[in-house]
Amino acid sequence: MAVSTPGVTMSKHEQVLILDPPNELKFKGPFTDVVTTNLKLRNPSDKKVCFKVKTTAPRRYCVRPNSGTIDPGSTVTVSVMLQPFDYDPNEKSKHKFMVQTIFAPPTISDMEAVWKEAKPDDLMDSKLRCVFDMPHEQEKTMHELNKVYTCLPGSKGSSSMDDTETRKLMEECKRLQTEMIKLSDEHQHLKLEIGGPWGSCC
DSSP, X not given: OOOOXXXXXXXXXXXXXXXXXXXXXXXXXXXXXOEEEEEEEEOOSSSXXXXXXXXXXXXXXXEESSEEEEOTTOEEEEEEEEXXXXXXXXXXXXXXXXXXXXXXXXXXXXXXXXXXXXXXXXXXXXXXXXXXXXXXXXXXXXXXXXXXHHHSTTOGGGTTOOHHHHHHHHHHHHHHHHHHHHHHHHHHXXXXXXXXXXXXXX
């Protein structure tokens, strides 16, 4: 069953591709490293279809491939890579993706020209929202707090440790502090991007 987007006036045609998943992209934390989820695009028609992927937060994601063609009866798997960030529960549903499609012309010499010359009535699109799933968030937070506590001078965890262990813990503590500052700065920068216009994926 093809996926359509209710209430969208920019597209008069129902989406020809079948998306899997159809409505949302789920990313499972922790988000301290790149998190990848796959989106399958299947072309059930007897015509070649051109597609491209856009998002409201282009600097937050890398998409491979972010555009291309799909032969009749074929499927393309798109990898959506969420870049590391400081997780905020309030951001769960603010990012969106759009898969835009058009039936391919008989010959394609320049893909950009195909999209530039496309008539609005010929465009089809589907939108998906992003879901951030942070498992065992409370346990992870307690674990990080315990690591920092162990680094503090005079804590019970450091009373029986030799110099080598203490030095390792202090280095780990500094690393965590540096990472927290970096993620905080990145978080402030990324807040400016949320809710912006659709942008092409990298």
